[in-house]
């Protein structure tokens with residue numbers, strides 16, 4: 001099997017949400033229910049983000065994906 005090396009850029013957002021780019025650190029108001037995200041490419045641009053997903057974006061995602 002051929003293993004292709006990806007040249008994707010990975011940006012470390014630290015405590016920021018990978019979706020809304022808001023700070024999710026303790027005391028920011030978005031700390032509760034955040035969860036870590038690694039290598040997310042939200043718009044298929046080849047740029048991956050490491051960071052967190054805040055609860056607000058999680059709830060948005062759930063709303064959009066339930067039918």
Ligand SMILES: [Zn+2]
Pocket residue numbers: 017018019020021022053054055056057058
């Ligand atoms: Zn968010």
